[in-house]
Amino acid sequence: MPELPEVETTRLALKNFVIQQVIKSVTLRQLKLRWPIPADLDKKLHNKTVLDLTRMGKYLLFHFQNGALLLHLGMSGRLHFHQEPCAPGAHDHVDIHFQNGTFLRFTDPRRFGALLWTEAPFAEHKLLKHLGIEPLIKTFNAAYLFEQTRRRKLPIKSLLMDSKVIVGIGNIYAQEALFEAGIKPTKAAGLLTLAQSGRLVKAIQSVLKKALKSGGTTFRDFRSPDGSRGYFSLKLKVYGKEGLPCSVCASTLKTIRMSGRSTVYCNFCQK
DNA sequence: CAGCGCCCCTGCCCGC
DNA sequence: TGCGGGCAGGGGCGCT
Numbered sequence: 001m002p003e004l005p006e007v008e009t010t011r012l013a014l015k016n017f018v019i020q021q022v023i024k025s026v027t028l029r030q031l032k033l034r035w036p037i038p039a040d041l042d043k044k045l046h047n048k049t050v051l052d053l054t055r056m057g058k059y060l061l062f063h064f065q066n067g068a069l070l071l072h073l074g075m076s077g078r079l080h081f082h083q084e085p086c087a088p089g090a091h092d093h094v095d096i097h098f099q100n101g102t103f104l105r106f107t108d109p110r111r112f113g114a115l116l117w118t119e120a121p122f123a124e125h126k127l128l129k130h131l132g133i134e135p136l137i138k139t140f141n142a143a144y145l146f147e148q149t150r151r152r153k154l155p156i157k158s159l160l161m162d163s164k165v166i167v168g169i170g171n172i173y174a175q176e177a178l179f180e181a182g183i184k185p186t187k188a189a190g191l192l193t194l195a196q197s198g199r200l201v202k203a204i205q206s207v208l209k210k211a212l213k214s215g216g217t218t219f220r221d222f223r224s225p226d227g228s229r230g231y232f233s234l235k236l237k238v239y240g241k242e243g244l245p246c247s248v249c250a251s252t253l254k255t256i257r258m259s260g261r262s263t264v265y266c267n268f269c270q271k
Numbered sequence: 272c273a274g275c276g277c278c279c280c281t282g283c284c285c286g287c
Numbered sequence: 288t289g290c291g292g293g294c295a296g297g298g299g300c301g302c303t
Contacts, residue, residue, distance in 0.1 A: 072298090079292060131286080161297090261296095278298105279299100287289105
């Protein structure tokens, strides 16, 4: 999926289009996503007004007076706001039609995404209540990360990607942040020094902010909700650079697999 | 409890 | 060209 920058980019692009819109109907073509889409969603959302669109980690929340629609883009999910009718393609699973004739389309070829309904208080929803800290807020700092990593034996990369600790960091930005901080992905989290924790926090924030600024890194499947393909404006230093020379020391970047995901790093720059 | 793999699914790319 | 295998941005869950 899109990681935090892509989800936030999606949210910002959609926000002004969907807020205050009144739902006319919901078309469901495929219920089988990560979890089944509630079949009675149309009934639940009929005549309801979208009050707000927020983000918690990589979850988007469409707020209504009586609850919230919880949406996760999974690996390949996209949201596209349409101003006029448009025939659905193979993976266009959901259309949310508004009373003014516009509609929001949820497309997800791999179907790892999710669309769920949650009654207030939504923060108590099982998918949301254990979410960790947002990486771009002030309280995510060296002391926080240092404290969170004590006595943790798992590799630091795995910890970065654990949404119970920190939200929004996926396989791309975990690798990029670790490279920028000069820390090996395999290093046991508990062995980080306070100084390294500080460098890692700075690196995470810098990488995410750069990606946000460029509207989210755009990869194979990711498309901004306005339909543009975007571009690879964020210069990735290690992700997908297997076998290429390190941009700092020119030694060949190394690739390993960590919990099923490929991980690229520089064996010399990262300690 | 902590940590690690599995698996849900389709598309794409590569090698044969 | 066709086909099989491997891999892709996630993350909850079940097992050890």
